[in-house]
Amino acid sequence: MKILILNGPNLNLLGTREPHIYGADTLTDVEASCRAMDLAELDFRQSNHEGILIDWIQEARGHTDAIVINPGGFSHTSVAILDALNAFEGRVVEVHVSNIHKREAFRHHSYVSHRADAVIAGLGVEGYRAALRWLAG
Ligand SMILES: O=C1C[C@@](O)(C(=O)O)C[C@@H](O)[C@@H]1O
Numbered sequence: 459m460k461i462l463i464l465n466g467p468n469l470n471l472l473g474t475r476e477p478h479i480y481g482a483d484t485l486t487d488v489e490a491s492c493r494a495m496d497l498a499e500l501d502f503r504q505s506n507h508e509g510i511l512i513d514w515i516q517e518a519r520g521h522t523d524a525i526v527i528n529p530g531g532f533s534h535t536s537v538a539i540l541d542a543l544n545a546f547e548g549r550v551v552e553v554h555v556s557n558i559h560k561r562e563a564f565r566h567h568s569y570v571s572h573r574a575d576a577v578i579a580g581l582g583v584e585g586y587r588a589a590l591r592w593l594a595g
Pocket residue numbers: 467468469528529530531532533553554555556557558565
């Protein structure tokens with residue numbers, strides 16, 4: 459199984475960014491722990507740019523079984539990322555490190571959730587591993 463793990467804006471700062479909300483693990487730690495599970499062939503990426511994330515989602519069409527995506531702030535703004543995911547034929551799991559429903563009202567709605575087969579929020583970085591376990595199961 460081939461899985462693309464996509465991370466949106468500011469997730470490159472994981473581990474140093476608001477650690478009381480997002481924890482101490484860095485994105486490199488998250489990638490290493492996902493790879494250590496050895497459940498699938500992983501392509502793990504991060505971009506701060508909406509168009510780059512869209513290009514990567516489009517490129518995954520036809521040869522990727524699933525996308526695990528933490529769209530960061532684009533969750534709450536991007537119809538364009540939703541449209542790109544709608545054109546992807548595999549499974550989609552949306553991951554949020556924090557519980558977006560417990561936070562500010564503007565975080566309660568995610569465009570990506572309109573497409574996601576599963577949504578994980580509030581498990582911390584364990585959410586990425588939970589997504590992989592579910593996809594591999
Ligand atoms: O950048 C992020 C990270 C986030 O997606 C999370 O992982 O909890 C939640 C978003 O609201 C926020 O903009």
